[in-house]
Amino acid sequence: MDLSDIFNKANKSKIFIDRSYLRPDYIPKELPHREDMINGMGMILASALSGSRPSNVFAFGMTGTGKTAVAKYVTNALLEHSSKIKTPIPIAVKLINTRENDTSYRVLAEMASGINLKVPFTGLSVAELRARVISALRTRNIIYIVILDEIDSMIKKIGDSFLYQITRMNEEINPSQMSIIGITNDIQLSDNLDPRIKSSLDDEQIFFPQYKAEELQDILSQRARVAFLPDALDNDVIPYCAAIGAREHGDARRSLDLLRRAGEIAERKGKNKVTKDDVEDARESLDNDRIVDAIKSLTFDSKVLLLVMAMSKIRGRDKLTSGELYAGYEGIMNEIKGQRLTERRLTELVNFLEMSNLISANLISEGRGGRTKHIYLKTEPKRILQSLSDDPQLGDIVNMINGNYLA
Ligand SMILES: Nc1ncnc2c1ncn2[C@@H]1O[C@H](COP(=O)(O)OP(=O)(O)OP(=O)(O)O)[C@@H](O)[C@H]1O
Ligand SMILES: [Mg+2]
Known part of the structure; x- marks a missing residue:
């Protein structure tokens, strides 16, 4: 078989219409069963539209419960809305994954990039970098919403005093204003935080409960409609992926990963229907990936x-x-x-x-x-x-x- 045959065949999938809808970073137009969290976060952030600083928010819940998705969804909507109306003060948003950016320097550098401030990749002291971010914010007049995602891993790595420093930066950036959305899947984190940080970070709390199996079914069905060809899924595939995700702490990511991998496996087998067996194989293959990742790290x-x-x-x-x-x-x-x-x-x-x-x-x-x-x-x-x-x-x-x- 030559390459064009391979490409043609890939082109004519018997399973997928567009698998990119199953990618982990895709944010759908609607997030079923997250209306309360979306509205809650939306209500808090809405004050930015009238020029006043939104309260800090502390969002927590187990892994795969939609925290990052909701934060992106709401802030995207906020920016979209603010581009249509005339807000008294411009709004900027930056989502920082603090597991990937796990030093004070990297977090500050990300904060700089969110306001288009160029800083060297390394070389400055943390204090100097912080001073530059503050001075840039002073010369502008914006509302800066900084989402610190996965803060538990940052705290584990560099302690919580840096988090405190960030929450206090707001006092030094006049006329700009800064709001922090802190996200964690460590449910106990809030209780274990230094009380000073806790009181400055969680003006507002939003809890993300685990998804139940039926809720996961809705989430999967919504994606399946756009990602899979009609009739490509056996009837029990979605309920099965949802049941597994529900058992593993109501994790939408796990369910979606299973569905995507099962589709890929069925396709590789040349089938035109995904069955429960493919989900079983997907589970094994994902577990294998997990072990491989653990060994590599x-x-x-x-x-x-x-x-x-x-x-x-x-x-x-x-x-x-x-x-x-x-x-x-x-x-x-x-x-x-x-x-x-x-x-x-x-x-x-x-x-x-x-x-x-x-x-x-x-x-x-x-x-x-x-x-x-x-x-x-x-x-x-x-x-x-x-x-x-x-x-x-x-x-x-x-x-x-x-x-x-x-x-
Ligand atoms: N209500 C929903 N509707 C559609 N997709 C969802 C929903 N909730 C979560 N997802 C999807 O499930 C996956 C996991 O969600 P997300 O990344 O937001 O979880 P999380 O709570 O941030 O988890 P972690 O704590 O591990 O970072 C993402 O691909 C997301 O798009
Ligand atoms: Mg997340």
Whole structure:
């Protein structure tokens, strides 16, 4: 088959009209079952249209409950409306994902970009950067709505005093005004925040409850109408994706991911209908992706430990003692001329791998009061090799093993 055949075939999908409607960043024209949160946030932000600063908002709820989608939806609508009428003061909005921008510098740089202020990517001190943002806001006269998304991960990384600093910036930017929308999926976060931050951040709170299965069905059906060809979905596909999402803390993202992946799998099989089996396969494939991502994000030495476990398992050994594992680790480190960690540190890494569910370990008593750890791999070796095959430092070794393994 040549390329044009491949492209033609892709063109004539028997499953999708337009799969981009299932993409995670697509915001539909309506968000079913989020009317209350939309209206609530809309009412708070509406004061910007008459030139007064909206209250800060604290939005919280489990993952996949529509927090980011609602914040984008409402602020897009606000900007659209403000472009049509004459507002007394111009409005600017910036959504900052603080998991991706996880230093004070990056958050401030994002705040600068939201008001078209050019700042160097690195090099300034945080204090200097902050001063530049403040001075830019002073010379303008705007209402600046800053959405700090996923603030729990920022707080974990850099503590909560920076968040406090941001909430206080409003006092220094006259005549401009700033409102903060803080979003988190850590339900306990509000209780654990420093009371000063809490009182400055949550003038208003909006809670996002978990979606129930029927609500997820509505959300999926709305997307399916535009994304899938008529009759491309078996009747039980949407209820099944919704049921899985509902069981996993009412997560719309999970349900949508399942639906999209199931469609892709059915299409790859050359079918013209998505069935429940495809959803099962999608679930497995997404779980696999999750594990691959988890492995890729490990520290280098943890990857080496996993690699030793995988190599042993391929050679038919299910279990290693900690001594054997560390010896294998040393072997690889010698091979690549890497710096070895102390045994104490390696023990910590083994505990972390155990917590991440990638390995399991049992303490076994041996004669004379001695004890040793027996370590088992909980993931297929194939997955580990697959995850590490493009690792800059381990890729070569992995591909060599892969070559022998497949041969
Ligand atoms: N009511 C809804 N209608 C249509 N799509 C929705 C709705 N709620 C959520 N979604 C979609 O589900 C996915 C997850 O939603 P969103 O990203 O807003 O979740 P979140 O609450 O921000 O989760 P997290 O805490 O993990 O960031 C997105 O693709 C979003 O468009
Ligand atoms: Mg979000």
